[in-house]
Amino acid sequence: xxxxxxxxxxxxxxxxxxxxxxxxxxxxxxxxxxxxxxxxxxxxxxxxxxxxxxxxxxxxxxxxxxxxxxxxxxxxxxxxxxxxxxxxxxxxxxxxxxxxxxxxxxxxxxxxxxxxxxxxxxxxxxxxxxxxxxxxxxxxxxxxxxxxxxxxxxxxxxxxxxxxxxxxxxxxxxxxxxxxxxxxxxxxxxxxxxxxxxxxxxxxxxxxxxxxxxxxxxxxxxxxxxxxxxxxxxxxxxxxxxxxxxxxxxxxxxxxxxxxxxxxxxxxx
Ligand SMILES: Cc1cc2nc3c(=O)[nH]c(=O)nc-3n(C[C@H](O)[C@H](O)[C@H](O)COP(=O)(O)OP(=O)(O)OC[C@H]3O[C@@H](n4cnc5c(N)ncnc54)[C@H](O)[C@@H]3O)c2cc1C
Numbered sequence: 001x002x003x004x005x006x007x008x009x010x011x012x013x014x015x016x017x018x019x020x021x022x023x024x025x026x027x028x029x030x031x032x033x034x035x036x037x038x039x040x041x042x043x044x045x046x047x048x049x050x051x052x053x054x055x056x057x058x059x060x061x062x063x064x065x066x067x068x069x070x071x072x073x074x075x076x077x078x079x080x081x082x083x084x085x086x087x088x089x090x091x092x093x094x095x096x097x098x099x100x101x102x103x104x105x106x107x108x109x110x111x112x113x114x115x116x117x118x119x120x121x122x123x124x125x126x127x128x129x130x131x132x133x134x135x136x137x138x139x140x141x142x143x144x145x146x147x148x149x150x151x152x153x154x155x156x157x158x159x160x161x162x163x164x165x166x167x168x169x170x171x172x173x174x175x176x177x178x179x180x181x182x183x184x185x186x187x188x189x190x191x192x193x194x195x196x197x198x199x200x201x202x203x204x205x206x207x208x209x210x211x212x213x214x215x216x217x218x219x220x221x222x223x224x225x226x227x228x229x230x231x232x233x234x235x236x237x238x239x240x241x242x243x244x245x246x247x248x249x250x251x252x253x254x255x256x257x258x259x260x261x262x263x264x265x266x267x268x269x
Pocket of ligand 1: 006007008009022023024034036037064065066067068094095096097098099100102103106123124125126127128129130131132133134135136137232
């Protein structure tokens with residue numbers, strides 16, 4: 001069995017993020033594995049943990065990311081969780097990729113991974129915490145012409161098919177698709193494990209494979225700024241919040257009057 005988990009390197013939410021020509025600066029060292037991508041990794045590990053020893057020995061959990069060189073950090077974190085193989089698709093021509101370009105690169109990389117042996121399943125998170133597009137999984141499935149089962153809250157894998165439970169507006173849908181398939185999972189599907197000492201030590205010896213567009217045989221005109229159908233016209237940090245106005249009351253009703261005056265003066269009514 002071969003499972004590819006797509007992971008994204010996202011800027012640290014706590015850090016100061018910067019923009020250049022309307023783009024997020026992605027090369028910064030203060031990034032990390034998209035937290036929501038720990039769940040597809042965990043799900044893949046659980047599937048592989050259920051295999052017997054000989055099946056596990058011939059199986060692979062491949063983690064794949066498309067991004068600048070710093071995105072390798074997301075793969076290193078995935079190694080610490082137990083991934084076997086890490087692949088970074090990185091090329092200057094990928095800068096400025098929109099959803100379609102990113103999905104093209106991921107899909108082409110999945111095809112290349114299948115040269116190692118058939119890929120049964122591609123797992124993704126439900127969203128990347130920086131872009132929040134929640135669209136990459138669907139586009140990757142479309143590129144591959146594979147069935148997609150999105151936002152799975154439970155996944156049951158059979159030899160020939162994947163079955164998921166999906167909670168939509170109070171209804172639990174049960175959907176099934178033949179393998180190979182793409183499944184995106186929610187953060188409710190499992191509780192992601194913490195890396196242990198043994199895994200952290202093992203992760204140090206694992207090598208990341210870096211593939212360029214030439215390695216993928218992908219035309220640079222189809223990705224990056226050249227292939228983007230979306231143009232980012234502007235992106236700027238959220239303005240500072242207005243200072244908070246604190247109205248106090250000394251027990252003489254002055255607070256109520258001050259509040260009424262504030263509402264009238266700021267034309268809230
Ligand atoms: C090299 C590069 C350059 C970019 N340049 C620009 C730019 O100039 N302007 C701009 O607006 N956007 C840019 N982007 C952002 C890009 O459009 C989005 O990051 C991407 O399409 C994913 O959308 P999202 O972040 O909303 O992820 P979602 O669709 O919310 O992600 C859902 C899931 O898809 C998978 N996934 C998402 N992205 C990746 C990835 N890169 N690799 C592997 N798995 C992934 C993860 O499993 C994730 O949980 C760039 C991205 C890359 C990688």
